[in-house]
Amino acid sequence: MRRLLLLVILFFNLGVLPSYASGNVIIDRLTTQDAEDLNIVIPYEVPPGFHSITIEVYDDAGTVNEKEIPFCKNLDGEIHWDNICTDVVEIMPLDELLKITDRDELPAYDPAQEPKKSNGLAISAFAALALLSSAAQSRSGGGQSERSDQVDQPDQPDNGEGADGGDEGPDELTEVESEGLEAFEREEGWGDRSRTWRNRYTERTDEWMERFTHWSSKYSPLLARTSVDGSYTRAIFGSWALASVPLGLLLGIRALRDTGAQALAPSLITVIAIVAIGIIDALGGFIAAVIFFTGVLITGHITSRGELLTVAGLILIFFAPALLASAVRPLRRLVSNKDEGWERITDYALATLLTGWTVDKMVNALNGFGSVQLPITYKATEIAIASSVFVALRVIGEDIATYHYPVRLAHVTIELEDPTLRQRATTSIFKTFLFLALASPFVGVNVQLLLGALLFVLPFIGDLTIAERLPKFSFVYRLIPQRTFKVIVMVFVGALFGAWMQGLFSSPADFLKWSFVLLAIPGLIFSVLEWFSDEPDKDWKESKSGRWTYRILGVIIFLLTVQMVRGVDLSAWILGLSSG
Known part of the structure; x- marks a missing residue:
């Protein structure tokens, strides 16, 4: 009796997604039949694209018979053995x-062509939104009043007056507080x-910037926040900072x-220069973002949703x-003891890491926003690394101004007014519209998008x-996890949800739709809990054991x-660590 060793090897994403290309054995068994029905089942995690399987048969003499069978998987998750998938x-x-x-x-x-990557971008987006929400809802004040990023984060001593003067509701990216940009009362x-x-025009530019900031705050909290962002450079260089x-x-x-x-990303060096x-x-x-948007608009190159969203994504990357870095950690902090030194x-560590991580995700999302393949997405890592480096330089500059230009810094630091109820309502409407616009290329215009939007907007209504x-x-x-710990929790839970849901849907498009809805739930839960939360009067880190526990958790x-x-x-x- 002749025994045959039958191997069926799956080579997926052949020529479509080279980064995923690999060979996986899906059948490995002995048989005594010269002919056998293989009943090949393609694993659900195989992404859409053109793939192949190779059948290898070994007999007792070691002779090998081999045959390659191409096939494709379309965006609906259907396997076509004729290798014809018109939507891929x-x-x-x-x-x-680069030649185009x-x-x-x-x-x-189409984001459904890379479901794992697209789901990862969605997880990152909801985590970033949670981070911004956490920063906006935290109490403003001196750099030392900023909460730390680990587990529970009670108050710390206040070392100065807040630059934004209040905690008037959620602020996020379109209404970002200037927390961490406050001045400290110190000697010259x-x-x-x-x-x-x-410099010659320093006094005049200081006065002009103050007037402009107060004027713009009446109409756009984001523009006002942007105008005060470089106060440390004006403290050091005066009018030259402009x-x-x-x-x-x-x-x-x-x-x-x-x-x-055109609605395209500029060259790598230009993007990095603008980000810097x-x-x-x-x-x-x-x-730079305004000039770019205006130029693309007036030349008639914003005629579709994809072109508009491409430019919108680039604008976010530019400024x-x-x-975002100031939402992660305070960029300005006065250190007066070991705890504050920690x-x-x-x-430094978290602002650089998380800013680079966020920029990487923003660049990778441009293909989905524009519904076309853009070469800049291949350079996401380089842009992210450059962003991290410049954030580190930014924090160094803030420290120089804080310690060596304290009087000058206090002079140019402008206190922002709290946003009015009308501004907050208008901002919430704008954020919801932006959320829908940026999510629609990944999810489509359907009931899942509306459900996700409803979960997204409920915290605004409640606030x-x-x-x-x-x-x-x-x-x-x-x-409630705070700041960086909240991001970790959101990413962890999102990855669990994604792994679970991917097995429920054979269609990558359906998987992305429903995972979008599910990923909105943790952020909603945290926001609702915020409504009922009140910071405790006693700081658990004040004890010696609490201080060391806090630091150990910080390292983790x-x-x-x-x-x-x-x-x-x-x-x-x-989970691998815990099980192993």
């Missing part, structure tokens, strides 16, 4: 994309006595030149990283109506953050 478009390599200069000639892109430093800021404005103007023009005023100026001073990045080290009248409990505050959170930034699946990594 080849993912073009970078060198080929006309947007209309770029290959199409050597920088205050130096000539670095004593060089970020013409630099932003020139870089915006350069971006238009790179793209031919935007991190050093968000006003410079904002000017939002500095605002906090400052954490500021504007009933939140302040609800009873508050300190124990509820301790149940940092290690988890590093793994998350590296792209590790936190749910698999943590």
Whole structure:
């Protein structure tokens, strides 16, 4: 009797997603039959695209018979053994994309072609929204009053007056507080006595910036927050700090030149330059973004949703990283003891890591926003690393201003007014519209998008109506993860949800739709808990044991953050450790 060893090897994403290309054995068994029905079942995690299986048969003499069978999986999850899937478009390599200069000639892109990546972007987006919400809802005040990022984060001593003067409801990216940008009452430093800021127009520009900030705060809290972002540079360099404005103007023009005023990403060096100026001073990045948007608009290159969302995504990349960094940790902090020194080290570590992580996700999302394949997405890591480096330089600059230019810094720091109820309502409407617009390319316009939007908007409605009248409990505050720990929890839970739901749907498109709804639930739960939370009067870190516990937990959170930034699946990594 002849025995045969039968191997069926699956090679997936052949020529479509090279980054996923690999061979997996899906059948490995002995048989005595010369002919046998294989009943090949393609694993559900195989993404849409063109693949192949190779059948290898070994007999007793070691003779090998081999046959390759191509097939494809479409966006509905259907397997076609004739290898014809009209809705699947080849993912073009970078060198080929760089040859295309006309947007209309770029290959199409559907997020369902890369369901794992698209779901990861959705997880990151909801985690970032939770981070911004956490920052906006925290109490404003001095740098030392900022809560830490680990587990429960009670108050710390206040070392100065808050620059934004209040905690008037959620603020997020379109209404970002200037927390962490406050001035401290200290004696004159050597920088205050130096000539670095004593320029001809310094006094005039200081007065002009104050007037502009107060005027803009009446109409746009975001613009007002952007205008005060570079106060540390004005403390050090005086009127020369406003060089970020013409630099932003020139870089915006350069971006238009790179793209031919089309809804495309500029060259890598231009993007990094704009991101750099935007991190050093968000006003410079904002000017570049406005110039780029205006140029693309007036030349008639925003004629579709994809073009509009491409430009919107680029605008966020250009000037939002500095605002995101301040949501992660305070950019400005006065250190007066060892505990505050520990906090400052954490500021450097987490602000750089999480800003780079967020920028990486924003760049990778551009294909989905624009529904075309953009070469800039291949350079997401380089842009993210550059962002992290410039955030570190930004924090160093803030420290120089805080310790060596304290009087000058106090002079140029502008206190922002709390947003009015009308502004908060308008901002909530705008954020909801932006949320729907950016999510629709990934989810589609359907009932799942509406359900996700409803879960997204409920916290805004509650904040504007009933939140302040609800009873508050300190124990509820301790149940809510804060800042970076909230991001870790959101990513961990999102990964668990994604792994569970992927097995429920054979269609990648359906998987993305329903995972979008499910991912909105944790953020809603945290927001509702915030309505009932009240910070406890006693800080659990004041004791010696509490202080060491806090630091140990901080190291754990940092290690988890590093793994998350590296792209590790936190749910698999943590559960693997616990089970192993």
